[in-house]
Each structure stands twice: as structure tokens, then as C-alpha cells.
Amino acid sequence: MDPTKEDAIYNERFVRVICIGAGASGICLAYKLKRSFTNFSLTIYDRNPEIGGTWYENRYPGCACDVPSHNYTYSFDPKPDYSSVYAGSKEIRSYFEDFVSKHDLRQFIHTSHLVTRAVWVEEKGEWTVEAKSLVTGQTVKSVCDILIHATGYLNKPAWPRVSGLGDFRGVKLHSADYDDRVDLKDRNVLIIGGGSSAVQILPAIQPIVRRAKIIVPTPSWMLPDISTETSTFTPDQIKEFVKKPELLMALPVYMKNTALQNQAKALLESATREILKEYDMVDKLIPDFSVGCKRVIPSGFQFLRTLQEENVSVIHSAASSFTSSGCITEDGQHHEADVMICATGFDTSYIPRYPKPSIMGYMGVGISGFPNTFTLLGPYTPVSSGPTLVAVEAQSDYICSFIDRYQTEPVHSMTVRPSICKEFKENVAKVMEKLVWTDNCRNVHNNGRIGSRVPTTWPGSTLHYLEAIREPRWDDWDFQYRGNRFTWMGNGISQTEMVSTTDLAYYIRQQDNSPLLSRNARNLAMAKMGSQSARELHRQAKLSPAKTNKTTNEETINNPRLEATNRD
Template sequence: MADEFVHQFDNTLAGQDAAKRLEGPIHAERHMRIAVIGAGASGLLVAYKLQKDFNNFRLTIYEKNPSVSGTWYENKYPGCACDVPSHNYTWSFEPKLDWSSVYASSKEIFDYFDGFARKYNLHQYVRLQHQVVGAYWNNDKSEYDVSIKDSANDLTITDHCDILINACGVLNNWRWPEIPGLFNFKGTLLHTANWDENIHLEGKRVGLIGNGSSAIQVLPAIREKCSKVTTFIRSPTWVSPTTGLEQHVFSEEEKSDFANKPGNLREYRAKIETGLNGSFGIFLRNHKLQEETLAHMIGQMKQKLGDADLEAKLIPKFSVGCRRFTPGINYLESLTKPNVEVVIGEINSVTETGCLCDDGKEYPVDILICATGFDTYFKPRFPIISHKGENLQDKWATDPQSYLGVAAAGFPNYFTILGPTSPIGNGPVLYGVEMQVDWICKFIDIYQTTNIKMFFPKEEAVKDFVEYKDHFMKKTVWTDSCNSWYKNRDDGRIFALWPGSTLHYVECMKNVRLDDFEIIYAGNRFAWLGNGFSQTELDPTADWAYYIRESDDDSVPLSTAGQRKLLTKSGSKDAGSGEWSSALALLSGAR
């Protein structure tokens, strides 16, 4: 019988590993080879979590740039900052005590993530100037063959991994605008995501294309240096600081309090996080918070513009939140300055000396800055080939559909961070990333401690999820008539965002649902039971009677509700006020 059992294993490396399980204890941790694409914030977090909680693995992170930190290494344009308050643009467990201001510069944010990597020695896993150019599933070996371009040595090398994690992020593939004649321009042509720090703007006529987050930050930063700035705006957008979170430079006393007064920084961060988590109603049609925010934003924009003509052209008709709105510190005020010219409409073409617009006028400039963003369509920039020969580039070319933002149907042993339908505009973004990485690590743990050979989301699971997502999105303002990278360019369906709040996503990602996955084992699926011994019995330093307790039952609740209440300290806050009761009624759907 034993021989028959062993013969159930195939002859692949995975099968040989599974056969070895019979000789070891239950949940023996097999060696894993994990490859991560990108050493930005997400890739570094994967390295931290694996290093902290796992053993017996080999991790390699391939990063195309000469440094870690991803978008915060690449983006160096004047005024570049994050539109999330800096103390909350950190990992939940890794606060920074000395941010300079509420909205910190890209340089400070780069230093935070680079410092995080150095503190935990994560650079040991990173191969800089190594760009992944293809990943191909090898059916014979149940692994990915990964092609990587070593830019420093102009070589293409091949690596092999059991699990592939795409941590390229969303804002990493910048693009020029599709304007006829763009490269005929004889002046200096710049893109905000590929900034030349040697360029001098003093005394120049500068054209600025766009009014998204980058342009909103650039204009106030360069205006006083230039003789004239002509800003080309195609469509209006909502711009205003959030009340209570205006830009503020922290004093030395405030920094000292953050560092030395117990609980001071946590209280400050928790207050902001609570506000961010409490703002999801803004994105729901006919919600009281949407209506109140709309009125507030209109008032703020009118106050800052102070110009009836600009107000009529720049205040959107669509709902607040249909497009991502940004704090826009001093942006609206800059539009009214004497040396700023606002041109609203389309640029028909770029000439050798400037921009020819749909008003029939040509606007001459010496320097043309394209603040036109990134390719955010989620289609991979290199082929990822499945066990059936399918290319994810083709599958996600026009309608990218993921499993909960972290996996793709039919693509084995492959994860993505901030994939389609992730909580990137729903509330605090970095905690959403943490939940994705934690979920991926839970799945990796299952893989490492069993004899799973291949796993991937079922097509029907992704189909059901997309149907739910589309149903929910009808309730949101994201479906308004606005130009937004949240949407499918063909049919307007929302594909970038999670159908709910960030906290909703957190609770969804608490557990791995294996019934949504196709699981293929190397041989008998119960080989992980091993030789009949537990790991505990093989550890002489462990308590072999750990389950014997005092009289009180201090075990973790068995129910989802009980675990949630314990984790969130339910009952620790006063819910007696009328305002809190009304909020609860709105959230629960009570009438």
C-alpha cells in the first residue's frame, strides 16, 4: 500500500518534493523560490513580511531603476508630493516621527521607503537595474521561467521561480500625450515623471499640459520662476484642500511631541485615518456626505478662484469623487496670477514653437511640460504566459478582470499587488496594500506547507466577482460622465476600484477562500500529513501542552463577528450621540 501511495506522485520537481513530505512532520515547510517584480513600496513590503514570518525560501526582487522606492524615486518634478497626509502615508506598523509637513515632498517619501529597506536589510533581496521582460509557465517543472534584462551589463538572463508576484504598482508607466506634432517641438519637452533636474525655468515661457495631480502640484512650484505660464486644461476637476488637513509645516515642538509623548503620534494618525475611513459616503450617489462635500467644494473653489469666468469653466458639473480629487495647495490661487494664462479646451497640435488649440490660436512657449500621467490600464508591459499558453497582456488588453485585485483567472502561482479592482481611491491606500500582501502571504503559507503544485482563481469565481462589482458600482458617483482612469475606455465600466470602502476590503481579505481556486496537487492531496508527527513534538523548546489553560477561556473567538469585535476594540467608543447613531443607520442601511 505504501508503494502505491508513493507512486501517486508525478515525476516533476513538485512531485519529488511532495514525496519527501511522507518522511517529515505535518506542514513541513518546503523550499520556495519567489520572484517579485518591482522594488517600490509594495515589493519592499513583500520582502519585509516574508523575512519576518517565513523560513526556507529564496526571494529575488527585480527592479528596473538604479534605486528602490518605485514612483517615489522616479518622480522628482517641482512640487511633487503625496496627496495623502504624510503621517498616514506609512505602513501601519512603521510610523515616521519627523515628517516636515502634512503633505511631504517626494524626496521625503523616497527617504522613508529607502530607509525602511535599509533598516530591515531588504536590499539583500533586490537586483537593481534588472527589468523583467517576460514570464513563461513551464508545465514540465511547474515553475515560471522569467526573462530579465540586466541593463547595467546589457544582458538578458533567465531565472526560475515557484511563485511570481507583480508589484509594479499603478503609477509607474508614464506616457506622452497623444497630440499630433508633439515631437516636432523645437523647445524643451519635459514629462513630470521623467523630469530633467538640470532644466532652468527662470525667465522662460512655460506651457503646462494637464490639470491632474501632477499639474496641480507643478504650477504653484514653478510660477514665480517663469516669465509666463500657459496652462492647458482639457476638462474641469475638483480641487480643494480637505478641511482640517490643509498644508502645515510641523514645528520642532510638534515633532518633539510626536517623538517623546506616549500616544501623541498614534492619536494624531488615528484621527486622520478615522476621517479617511469615514469619507466613503462621498462616493455614493445621493448620500448626505456627497451632498455636503459637493457644497463645500463649490464654495472653496469659488473662494479661491474669485473669478466668475474661471468658476464657470473650472468647477465641474459631475459629482465630487468621479475623478480623483487632490488637495491642490495654492493651485487655484495661482490660476488667477498675472503671469498665468489659462487655456481651456483641446490642443489640436504642437508646432515647433508652441501649442495650436481648438480656439484657433497658437500659444508660443520655450518649455513644454506634459503633466499627463501614466498608462493605468493594468495590462502588463511584458508577456506573462499561463500553463495553457494564454498571454495576460491579451486577456487584460481591454477589460482587465482580477480576483479581488490580487490574482488573475487561469494564471498559475501568480499574484499582483494593486491589480484591477483594488482600493486605490476608496480610503487609506497603504493599509489596503498591507492587506493584499498579508493575504498573499497567507496563500504562500498554504502553498509552502502542503503539496500544492499549481493554483489559480477559477474563471467562474472571477466572473461572479465582476458581476457583483458592476452591480455595486451603479450606486457610485464613479460612473458619472467624467474622464477618469478608473474606467474602461470603451464602455465606461469601473475596473480600477474596489466595490466598497477600504475597511470593507480589509474584512473581505481576512481569509483565503480556497473554494474560489483551482488547486492542483503533486500526487495525493493529503501527503502534507507526513510521517504522523506534529511540528510541536519535534521542537524540544515548545510547550507540548499549550492548550491547557487557566479557568478563563482566553481563546480567539470562533465567529467572524467575534474576531472583528475583538480586533477593532468594539465597545471602546461612545455610540450614544445622535450624530454617531445617524452615521450607523446610514452605514447599516437602516431606514
């Protein structure tokens, strides 16, 4: 009797995958699975009526990416025809919609489905998932071998933690769940917050509102205006981006007291003072923490100029309570408004919307105590030190390596060890002492509270993360098997022998093209060592203090190359 495919080594069993979230992470995973796997099913649930995640939900005035648009793509699917340096939310969502259509991923996605329950069934080694259709109200039950959380970290609006929020009788909006049907023309608007969203909202609404007040409890570092009228790319520029993708690369600044950090701080302070030289409280808009501790804001100089418009007022305080007609700040002042926009960020506790306790993360992808479960953009992902999407790709590759092992070995469950998560977090805390996210500021990675926890961003650069996650550390995980773990060996037949078009003598080669055997050699090969001219390490020659004369300063602050010294 002839051998069957099931007799071959590493025979693939059918694997069922459920992913929660159809944003940038979820659709990247779908692409990776469709590209490399055949014997699988994938179901993606998303509570929104359309894909896009963050870029579907964020619709506030002026909403745009705060990463240079050419860096906000998948590495294998560039978009050289982005219209501006910082693309608007609609253009970014269009990129993801086109990606889904191009790669036929819509077949996996179930929109308007809110996951309400997920239960691990140990005896069967599977997850039972319940999702409620927000269209019909019916609950759909499904089962999977692998459960993946791709809900992101910016998906739960954080309202101000002060009393009386429900007492306000005017229109109440949140930047993360904005109702774009509200007409702001000739209204008195109060914006609470001085972070990225508030900085985009104020210049967008200032020309149409009667009066705008903005409560800025703490300042942020601002970057030059390169997404205003000077930001639109010409056809020739777009062609140049296609020819020379290296023009889109950039460097991060994330370590305390380095030469690069000090250069960036001096330049941004100098430029801010130049813009606000007639503003009587300029010191209140100069942060006392490292550049990068709190999210650095692109095109912030436009915001600084808007603060000086006649119909704009700045309150350098914090909201302490709300009333039926407005807000009382900590300085005792009452501020009335018709419309209140809370640009107060997100809850980054990483607790899912369906009932689950707080989780202990592992390298952005693992969750202690949750078998056969992974996260995309989970705790300790490098969301502040480089392009987010390349990290998503690396995490998708990492997860797929576990799915591959599950599919080709008799694995019952895979769980990151609790002791490993504890050690990992301890090491992160030690390294974080040297990095900007533990400086004296409130940021999204410590859930908006100074000293409340170890920041949940990656303790290093994005390149550092890519090297750390490229090869799984299998011994950090606890693998349980069904029966004899060596049944993956099959009955002595190779996979090569089961495919009629393979070369049975493939191992005879004309040259040694085998994988490099040391991790360092593999990393340097991946990084194309020797392909670039030598550079001075940990320096950025283009950073220098802004000059005080008007012409030189304008040239400096409108130089998009400055962005290369910061986040992406």
C-alpha cells in the same frame, strides 16, 4: 529510527519567490516574508537604479503625496516626525529607504534590472523569468514557484492621445518621467492637464518662468491649502502625533448623493467661488460630477490663486494636435512654448511592460489564467477610498497565506478561476452604479475615458476592502496537486514534537483564548468595537458650507480636518 522533520505534518518545502518591483508594495512583501518565513528565497527585480517605485520616478517641481503624510506609512512602522501635512517625494522615498535598511531587506533587491520575459512551465509548475541588467546589458535567467507583480498602477506615463506629439521641437517633459535637470527660469512653459500633478507643478514653477499656460480640459475638485506655509509641523505637534495616533485617522467620501457627499460638494464649490470671485470663467473650474469621481486634489486652493497671477494663462479647452512650436487646442487656438510639460497621468490598462495580454483581475491580488501569480496594487485595489499602504499590507498578508499553503501542501499550481473573475467583475459593475467613480468624469481608474470600462478601483471603502480580503476564499481558486494531496499529513508526527522548547500540553489553558468562530465577531474584534465614543454614522459634523465673509472662510479652508471627509 527517530522521525525526521520531514515526517512531521505540514513540513515546509523550500519555496522560490520572484517579485517584480521594489516600490512600497515589493518591500512590504519582503518584510512580511522575512518576518514569518524561513525556508524560502526571494528575488526582487526593479528597473530603476534605486528603490521607491513611484517616489523615485516622480521628481517634477512641487511633487508631493496627495495623502496626509501620517497616513502614508505602514501601519506597523509609523513616522510621526514627517515635516509637513503632505510630504514631498524626497521625504517619502527616504521613509522607504530607511524601512529597507531597518529591516535588512536590501539583500533581496536587484535594482537596474528590467524584466523582459516570464514563461510558465506547466510540467515543472514553475516560472522562468528573464531580466536584463540595465548596467551590463546581460540577461539574467531565474526560476521561481511564485511570481508576484508589484509594479503598481502608476508606472506607465500616458502621453496625450493626439497627433503630432513628435513634431514639437522644444523641450518635452512628462510629469511621470520628469527630467529635473531642465532649467525653467525665464522660459515659456505650456502645461497640459488639470489633475493632481499639474496642480502641484504650476504653483511651483510660476515664480520662475517667464510665462505659464495651462490647458485644463476638465476641472477637478480642490481641497484647502494645508501643505503651504501653514503645513509645517512644530515639535509639539509631532510629539502629539506620537502620543495620539488616532489624530491621523480619517473618513472617505465615495457614495453618490449621500448627505456627506452633498455636504462636501457644497463646501468645496462655495470655497472655490470665494477664491475666484473676480475670475470671469469661474464656472469652468467647478466640476459637475461627484466629489471623488476624479481624484480630489489637496492644497488645490493655492493652484486656484496661482491661476490669477499675471504671468499665468488658463486655456479651458483640450489639446487637439501638436506643432513644431506648440499645441493647437480644440477651440482652434495655437499656443507656443519653449517647454511643454505633459501632466497627463498614467496608462492604467494593467498590461505589464513585458509581453502579456490584458489581464482580468480579482480583488486586487489575482489574475485569471496565470498560475502561481499574484499582484500587489492590481485591478480593484482601493487606491481612491483610503490609505493605499494599509491595502498593500492586507494584500501582502493575503499572498503570504497562499505561499504558506503552497509551502506546506503538495500544491502544483494555484489559479483563480476564470468564471469567478467574470462573476466578480459583474458584481463590481453593479455596485459601481452607486459610487462616484462612475459619474460623468475621466479618471485614472477608467483609463481616462468616460464609459470605457468598469473603473478598476475597489467598489467600496478601504475598511470594506480590509474585511473582504482578510480571509481567503479558497473555493474561488483552482488548486492542482503533485501526487496525493494528503501527503501534507506526514507520518503521524506533529510540528510541536519536532521542536525541543515547545509546551507539549499547550492545549491546556486557564481561559478560552481561542479564535472567535464567526466572521462578524472576528471583524468587530479587529476593529476594536467599544473602544471609541459612539458617533453618528455616515455623517461628518465638521463639514458645513463655507461662509462668505473673509475671516470665517479663511478659517474654514485652512482647516486640515476637511481632508478627513475625502480620500484618507
